[in-house]
Amino acid sequence: MMMEDKSLRSVPDAGQNDDGRGNADVAKHQQTAIVRDTQHGMVRRGRALGILAAAVLAFTLPSGHNVAADPAHSQVASAGETAKSSQVGSYGMLPIYPRDIEDGTYDVTVESSSHFFRIHDASLTVKDGKMSVRIRLDSSSYELVYPGTAEEAAKAEASDYVKITEDDEEWSVFTLPVESLDAGFPCAAFSIKKQKWYDRTLLIEASSLPKKALKVDLPDYEAIEKAFEAEGVDPSTLGSTDSGAESASEAVSGGSDETNAGTAGGSETTSSANGISGSDETIAAGSGASSVTGGENRNISDETGEQRDSSGPEPVEMETYPDGKYSVEVSLTGGSGRASVSSPALLTVKDGLTYATLIWSSSYYDYMIVDGEQFDNENSGGASTFTIPVTAFDEPVKVTADTTAMGEPVEIQYDLCFYYNTIGDDDLIPQVAAKKVLLIAAVIIAAGAVLSFLTRKMRYR
Numbered sequence: 001m002m003m004e005d006k007s008l009r010s011v012p013d014a015g016q017n018d019d020g021r022g023n024a025d026v027a028k029h030q031q032t033a034i035v036r037d038t039q040h041g042m043v044r045r046g047r048a049l050g051i052l053a054a055a056v057l058a059f060t061l062p063s064g065h066n067v068a069a070d071p072a073h074s075q076v077a078s079a080g081e082t083a084k085s086s087q088v089g090s091y092g093m094l095p096i097y098p099r100d101i102e103d104g105t106y107d108v109t110v111e112s113s114s115h116f117f118r119i120h121d122a123s124l125t126v127k128d129g130k131m132s133v134r135i136r137l138d139s140s141s142y143e144l145v146y147p148g149t150a151e152e153a154a155k156a157e158a159s160d161y162v163k164i165t166e167d168d169e170e171w172s173v174f175t176l177p178v179e180s181l182d183a184g185f186p187c188a189a190f191s192i193k194k195q196k197w198y199d200r201t202l203l204i205e206a207s208s209l210p211k212k213a214l215k216v217d218l219p220d221y222e223a224i225e226k227a228f229e230a231e232g233v234d235p236s237t238l239g240s241t242d243s244g245a246e247s248a249s250e251a252v253s254g255g256s257d258e259t260n261a262g263t264a265g266g267s268e269t270t271s272s273a274n275g276i277s278g279s280d281e282t283i284a285a286g287s288g289a290s291s292v293t294g295g296e297n298r299n300i301s302d303e304t305g306e307q308r309d310s311s312g313p314e315p316v317e318m319e320t321y322p323d324g325k326y327s328v329e330v331s332l333t334g335g336s337g338r339a340s341v342s343s344p345a346l347l348t349v350k351d352g353l354t355y356a357t358l359i360w361s362s363s364y365y366d367y368m369i370v371d372g373e374q375f376d377n378e379n380s381g382g383a384s385t386f387t388i389p390v391t392a393f394d395e396p397v398k399v400t401a402d403t404t405a406m407g408e409p410v411e412i413q414y415d416l417c418f419y420y421n422t423i424g425d426d427d428l429i430p431q432v433a434a435k436k437v438l439l440i441a442a443v444i445i446a447a448g449a450v451l452s453f454l455t456r457k458m459r460y461r
Contacts, residue, residue, distance in 0.1 A: 329422035
């Protein structure tokens with residue numbers, strides 16, 4: 001057998017690879033592979049960035065809203081295009097929830113903030129802790145409504161809109177979910193002509209329900225409004241209506257901080273149907289409040305609504321002036337600003353303690369409360385008059401005065417301030433001065449009569 005001479009084997013050419021390809025082909029192949037790997041990496045990174053961007057959008061965009069609103073329903077009427085709205089409801093109203101109402105369907109009164117969005121009639125359905133209202137409009141100018149503001153409606157999905165339809169009598173009809181009564185809620189309306197959303201506020205009056213439908217007693221808002229009218233107060237200028245209760249059922253049933261007073265029949269009834277906090281006044285109106293005899297202490301609410309016991313007012317001990325009668329300047333603030341007390345007032349120091357006699361500008365105040373103690377009107381035939389202890393000088397003294405100007409008793413909070421440096425003779429009091437003038441006049445007339453009698457008698461002698 002012939003042995004192969006390894007030295008005779010062919011050696012690869014310098015321009016070839018082991019597989020017979022040229023070096024140029026190998027380099028080209030490697031470049032193609034690098035480009036392919038780079039492209040695949042970019043695709044993978046692009047997919048990852050896309051997933052990340054989608055996740056960010058999912059967390060940042062409001063749920064239930066489209067990225068782009070429907071152009072046909074994305075316009076909102078400007079303030080200049082919207083007519084002046086009116087206030088709905090009464091000051092101090094407390095919400096009535098489904099738990100406060102018996103299940104059923106009831107005709108109700110619905111207030112609207114716009115006279116262009118007039119409600120013809122409505123019916124409320126309460127079932128299984130939920131409520132909805134079916135409303136018929138006096139207008140055919142609207143295509144859609146939305147349970148929210150106009151801005152929210154312009155960004156909402158089309159499926160969230162409530163389409164206005166016509167019933168058998170060709171009224172414009174729509175149905176909305178309702179959270180509570182006696183509380184205004186936004187209802188945006190889309191105008192067919194203007195193709196824009198308009199803000200509206202609706203309120204369902206709980207008082208329009210049949211009495212048997214309500215599980216709670218409603219505050220007497222009419223009496224409250226009359227009290228404001230009597231005092232010349234515009235409720236819209238006052239502050240928050242928050243009375244500290246979350247609902248009428250809590251406030252009226254005594255579940256909050258209301259005080260129950262016993263009636264003549266022995267049953268308990270809420271002494272105050274509703275408390276209203278304003279800038280400088282607190283008005284409470286309601287029926288069934290039991291009367292409190294003069295001089296008795298009773299529980300009253302402080303500014304936080306908490307009940308507190310009062311041991312009665314403590315008159316200032318007068319060291320400078322001896323027992324006697326004096327005058328003192330006094331100012332009255334609070335309420336509507338229309339009521340006033342006569343100043344200077346009569347200041348009496350008795351056993352070293354100070355008392356003031358206040359004469360009001362009205363005859364409708366029947367009692368005052370100072371530090372929980374009630375003081376009754378002393379003048380039933382004219383201007384209401386009270387003698388109360390002076391608990392401080394040169395600083396506000398909070399008092400409550402009850403007025404019957406509108407029939408129902410209404411308590412109003414005031415601040416009195418007695419000015420120590422103005423204490424003087426009681427002659428400075430107009431009423432006292434007038435009495436003294438009359439007394440002097442009577443003395444002069446009597447003296448004149450006596451002198452005339454004596455003169456005539458001397459002539460006859």
